[in-house]
Amino acid sequence: MSGTPPEDRVARGDALRFRRPTEADYLRIVSVVDDWWGGRTMHVLLPRLWFQHFTGTSWLAEDESGRLGGFLIGFRSPDQPGVAYCHMIAADPNLRRFAVGRRLYERFFEDARAAGVREVHAITWPGNRTSVAFHRSLGFTPKEGAGTQNLYGTPAVAGYDYGTEDRVVFTRKL
Ligand SMILES: CC(C)(COP(=O)(O)OP(=O)(O)OC[C@H]1O[C@@H](n2cnc3c(N)ncnc32)[C@H](O)[C@@H]1OP(=O)(O)O)[C@@H](O)C(=O)NCCC(=O)NCCS
Numbered sequence: 001m002s003g004t005p006p007e008d009r010v011a012r013g014d015a016l017r018f019r020r021p022t023e024a025d026y027l028r029i030v031s032v033v034d035d036w037w038g039g040r041t042m043h044v045l046l047p048r049l050w051f052q053h054f055t056g057t058s059w060l061a062e063d064e065s066g067r068l069g070g071f072l073i074g075f076r077s078p079d080q081p082g083v084a085y086c087h088m089i090a091a092d093p094n095l096r097r098f099a100v101g102r103r104l105y106e107r108f109f110e111d112a113r114a115a116g117v118r119e120v121h122a123i124t125w126p127g128n129r130t131s132v133a134f135h136r137s138l139g140f141t142p143k144e145g146a147g148t149q150n151l152y153g154t155p156a157v158a159g160y161d162y163g164t165e166d167r168v169v170f171t172r173k174l
Contacts, residue, residue, distance in 0.1 A: 140170035
């Protein structure tokens with residue numbers, strides 16, 4: 001974490017406001033994602049279309065000065081109306097473990113329940129142990145059994161995306 005004293009970070013986390021993103025938020029969000037994922041190339045998963053067609057089911061957190069604290073990009077499945085899917089979620093590295101991610105998901109769950117959705121899906125790279133711990137902590141369970149194998153200590157589907165990218169396939173009942 002940065003040199004910001006812990007009490008200041010708590011105060012900043014508590015002061016966050018949550019709202020729907022708009023297309024005007026696109027460039028500032030896409031410009032931080034590689035850094036927020038620890039240097040992984042993630043911006044390719046976030047073209048502008050997410051901020052044109054999915055803002056009504058997504059969330060953004062920011063402080064009083066408008067500084068970005070976190071975001072969640074998600075949607076209700078057009079093919080499976082009982083399912084909502086979280087495409088990306090992240091918190092500012094200087095605000096980690098202050099429930100930014102939890103509060104983003106809580107809002108997403110609330111939207112989903114109100115729309116009659118029964119479960120939320122998300123996938124993550126099994127080597128992203130923070131994401132695995134975070135999703136488990138929020139009540140997600142990984143797909144297990146046939147078609148999965150233990151990768152980095154978590155049941156995961158090898159080659160799930162592109163035939164080469166391994167993923168933990170998470171579900172959370174609402
Ligand atoms: C995953 C991520 C969104 C979590 O956000 P966060 O705001 O730090 O998480 P929260 O403070 O809401 O944590 C909720 C719970 O998740 C678990 N958790 C979160 N980070 C954890 C970590 N580093 N190690 C272990 N457990 C963790 C804890 O149980 C935590 O509850 P607690 O703090 O009361 O113990 C954040 O680490 C992040 O942005 N990572 C990079 C992007 C990413 O990998 N996104 C997920 C894949 S799309």
